[in-house]
Amino acid sequence: MTVAYSPTTHPIDVDDLRDRVDTALMRFLDEQEGRFDDLITDPGSRAQWRGATASLRGFLAGGKRIRPAFCYWGWRGAGGAADDEGIVGAAAALELLHSFALVHDDIIDASDTRRGAPSLHRHHADLHRRSGGRGSSELFGTSIALLLGDLCLAWFHDLLATSGLPAERVREARPLLAHSLNELVLGQYLDVAEQAGSEHSVHRARTVIHYKTAKYTIERPLHLGGVLAGAPAELLDAYTAYALPLGEAFQLRDDVLGAFGDPAVTGKPVADDLRTRKATVLVATARERANAAQAAEIDRLFTGPDLDDEQTARLQSLITDTGALAESERLIDRHVDAAWRALHDMPVPDDVREVLGTLIVAATARAH
Incomplete structure (x- = not known):
C-alpha cells in the first residue's frame, strides 16, 4: 500500500x-x-x-530516515518502481x-x-x-x-x-559507495582538524560541510538510488545541482539549531554546539565579522573552560550582534533558492519533483 x-x-x-x-x-x-x-x-x-x-x-x-528518503526518490526519479x-x-x-x-x-x-x-x-x-x-x-x-x-x-x-536488487546493479554502485566513504572520512578529518585549530575559517568550515553533509547526506543517497535504477549521467548531474546547495542549507540550518535551537527539537542540550565549541560556519562567520573587542571576547569564550549558562548566552549574543546569525539565514535562503531552481530543471516525473520539493522544506525549516 x-x-x-x-x-x-x-x-x-x-x-x-x-x-x-x-x-x-x-x-x-x-x-x-x-x-x-x-x-x-x-x-x-x-x-x-x-x-x-x-x-x-x-x-x-531514532533516525529521521532522510538519507533513505533521498535514495528512494533518486530511484523513483530514474524510473524505479514504487513497490520494489x-x-x-x-x-x-x-x-x-x-x-x-x-x-x-x-x-x-x-x-x-x-x-x-x-x-x-x-x-x-x-x-x-x-x-x-x-x-x-x-x-x-x-x-x-x-x-x-x-x-x-x-x-x-x-x-x-x-x-x-539485481546483483549487477549493486556491483555498479560499488565505486560510488567507495568514493562516498572516502568523502565522509575526509569530511570528518577536516572537521577534527578545524576543531583543533586556533583560528576558525569560514572557507574551511564550508569545505567540511561540503563533504560531511552536502555530499554524504543528499547527493550520494540520490546518486545511489539513481545508479541502482540505471539512471543516465545527465540525471545524476541534475541530482548534484539540486543536492549540493540543499546539503549546505541543511547543515547551516543545523548549525543555527545547534546554537539557538529548542532541545525538544534538536535532541541535544541547549546551545550544545557552543558548549562543545564546534567550529561551525556560524561561529567562524561571527569571528570574521567581529570588531576587535568582540573577537577577543569570542576567542576567550571559545578557548576557556566549559561554558556556563551566562557565558553561553553571551556567545549567542555575540553571534547575533556581529550579524553572523542573519548572514547564515541569508546563506540558507540563497542555497534553498538554488535547490529550487535545480529542481525546476530536473528531468523527473512530476510526483517525484513534488516530493523532492517538500524535502527541501523539511530539510531547512526554521525550528528554533
Missing part, C-alpha cells in the same frame, strides 16, 4: 517509506540476532551480547552506514547525548559503572560503541548486498 502526497503528509512518509524502511531494518536485525545466537553458546555471553545489540536497536530506531522492496532494503542500509558514522562522531566529539538519549558510548559507560565492572567505565563504553559502530558498517554492506 502506498500513501499519496498531501500537504499534511511528511515527505519521508510518502509511499509509506518510513514504515517500510523501519520494517526492513528490524527484519534484518532479527536475522543477524539469530546468526549470533548460533555463534555464542555460553548463556551469559549471549545475554551480554543481546544487551549490546538491543542498545543498537534503540539507536537505530529491493530499493527499500538498499535505502534502509544507509541507516546502518549513518549509524556507523554517528557512533564514531559522538566518540570523537565526546557527545553525551544523541536524539534526546545518552549516546551509545555514554550508555555503555554508565552500564559498566552501575554494574561495578572492573577497569575504566569510560574506556569500556568507548570500546563497546566502537565495536557496534564497526558492526553497523559491516551490516550496511551486508544489507545492501541482500536487499533483493
Whole structure:
C-alpha cells in the first residue's frame, strides 16, 4: 500500500517509506540476532551480547530516515518502481552506514547525548559503572560503541548486498559507495582538524560541510538510488545541482539549531554546539565579522573552560550582534533558492519533483 502526497503528509512518509524502511531494518536485525545466537553458546555471553545489540536497536530506531528518503526518490526519479522492496532494503542500509558514522562522531566529539538519549558510548559507560565492572567505565563504553559502530558498517554492506536488487546493479554502485566513504572520512578529518585549530575559517568550515553533509547526506543517497535504477549521467548531474546547495542549507540550518535551537527539537542540550565549541560556519562567520573587542571576547569564550549558562548566552549574543546569525539565514535562503531552481530543471516525473520539493522544506525549516 502506498500513501499519496498531501500537504499534511511528511515527505519521508510518502509511499509509506518510513514504515517500510523501519520494517526492513528490524527484519534484518532479527536475522543477524539469530546468526549470533548460533555463534555464542555460553548463556551469559549471549545475554551480554543481546544487551549490546538491543542498545543498537534503540539507536537505530531514532533516525529521521532522510538519507533513505533521498535514495528512494533518486530511484523513483530514474524510473524505479514504487513497490520494489529491493530499493527499500538498499535505502534502509544507509541507516546502518549513518549509524556507523554517528557512533564514531559522538566518540570523537565526546557527545553525551544523541536524539534526546545518552549516546551509545555514554550508555555503555554508565552500564559498566552501575554494574561495578572492573577497569575504566569510560574506556569500556568507548570500546563497546566502537565495536557496534564497526558492526553497523559491516551490516550496511551486508544489507545492501541482500536487499533483493539485481546483483549487477549493486556491483555498479560499488565505486560510488567507495568514493562516498572516502568523502565522509575526509569530511570528518577536516572537521577534527578545524576543531583543533586556533583560528576558525569560514572557507574551511564550508569545505567540511561540503563533504560531511552536502555530499554524504543528499547527493550520494540520490546518486545511489539513481545508479541502482540505471539512471543516465545527465540525471545524476541534475541530482548534484539540486543536492549540493540543499546539503549546505541543511547543515547551516543545523548549525543555527545547534546554537539557538529548542532541545525538544534538536535532541541535544541547549546551545550544545557552543558548549562543545564546534567550529561551525556560524561561529567562524561571527569571528570574521567581529570588531576587535568582540573577537577577543569570542576567542576567550571559545578557548576557556566549559561554558556556563551566562557565558553561553553571551556567545549567542555575540553571534547575533556581529550579524553572523542573519548572514547564515541569508546563506540558507540563497542555497534553498538554488535547490529550487535545480529542481525546476530536473528531468523527473512530476510526483517525484513534488516530493523532492517538500524535502527541501523539511530539510531547512526554521525550528528554533
